[in-house]
Amino acid sequence: MSRTIRIGTRGSKLALAQTGTVAKALEDAGAEVELVTISTPGDRSSAPITEIGIGVFTSALRDALTAGEIDVAVHSYKDLPTAPAPGLVIAAVPPRADPRDALIARDGLTLGELPPGSTVGTGSPRRTAQLRALGLGLEIVPIRGNIDTRMGKVSGGELDAVVLARAGLARVGRLAEITETLDPIQLLPAPAQGALAVECRADDADVARLLQSTLDDEATRVAVTAERAMLAALEAGCSAPVGALAEVVEDLDENGSVVERVSLRGTAAVAGDGEAVEMLRASAVAGKAEADKLGRELAAELLDLGAGALTAN
Numbered sequence: 001m002s003r004t005i006r007i008g009t010r011g012s013k014l015a016l017a018q019t020g021t022v023a024k025a026l027e028d029a030g031a032e033v034e035l036v037t038i039s040t041p042g043d044r045s046s047a048p049i050t051e052i053g054i055g056v057f058t059s060a061l062r063d064a065l066t067a068g069e070i071d072v073a074v075h076s077y078k079d080l081p082t083a084p085a086p087g088l089v090i091a092a093v094p095p096r097a098d099p100r101d102a103l104i105a106r107d108g109l110t111l112g113e114l115p116p117g118s119t120v121g122t123g124s125p126r127r128t129a130q131l132r133a134l135g136l137g138l139e140i141v142p143i144r145g146n147i148d149t150r151m152g153k154v155s156g157g158e159l160d161a162v163v164l165a166r167a168g169l170a171r172v173g174r175l176a177e178i179t180e181t182l183d184p185i186q187l188l189p190a191p192a193q194g195a196l197a198v199e200c201r202a203d204d205a206d207v208a209r210l211l212q213s214t215l216d217d218e219a220t221r222v223a224v225t226a227e228r229a230m231l232a233a234l235e236a237g238c239s240a241p242v243g244a245l246a247e248v249v250e251d252l253d254e255n256g257s258v259v260e261r262v263s264l265r266g267t268a269a270v271a272g273d274g275e276a277v278e279m280l281r282a283s284a285v286a287g288k289a290e291a292d293k294l295g296r297e298l299a300a301e302l303l304d305l306g307a308g309a310l311t312a313n
């Protein structure tokens, strides 16, 4: 392709790292690329994400894409609203980073070693609900800010620990400070956590083809499809207390041949007695081509269990 591809990115260290990997892959494929930094209301406001509304980090990039100011937008997939954006397509879903959450605690402590009453910072209703449901007596403190700001609350002695996505820490080179990678049984990640969505205009066939052939990973796309179908069917957004994790697994069919299937676990928080939080859980497996249906069916199961009344924190 002879034109220069303009890739839009937010200005945070995390966003620049994410966009950098996409730019590099396109350059390695022989494309000429240019980075365009776009500031979003999510970057400018310090209010809790749950108050600013959905799509705070992604809609400014989408607007620039629709307006033709950029040709490609790179999003953290978990921050994208589930509603489709008219005129835009997610042309590639690159291989996923580790989707798990991680604990960064003082003195190298793990979750189980934090004494009751310890302060754990997170701005995520999903992490808050699951941490409370563990019944460890932790005090959850709402925080916001970029990765460096959040990590600084532990190194500065303001909090005993924070919980962040392992993928984000990997991208900004701070994996060494993790004191425990949390098992999805304790803390199920957000739908699409660790994955990127690489978006372009639906009528830009050249760029769509280039993105798809250079960056797309089928197993990640299948997993994310199942997770986000579940989220959408719960009518919940990226700040809902909902976790989902899918994996493509090898299985044997009735003739003993190896087939790839998709396995999905989901959880949703509902209010329990008094202050308590209860996590509803469900899991199921289906053929890879049924990822979307699997997500919707798991959501229906969670709704049957009572997930209609999702609690905010």
Ligand SMILES: NCc1[nH]cc(CCC(=O)O)c1CC(=O)O
Pocket (backbone or CB within 6 Å): 076, 077, 078, 079, 163, 164, 165, 166, 167, 168, 192, 193, 194, 195
């Ligand atoms: N909502 C913030 C956000 N969006 C994407 C990531 C990084 C992880 C990812 O790419 O999924 C983070 C930080 C975090 O949750 O710790």
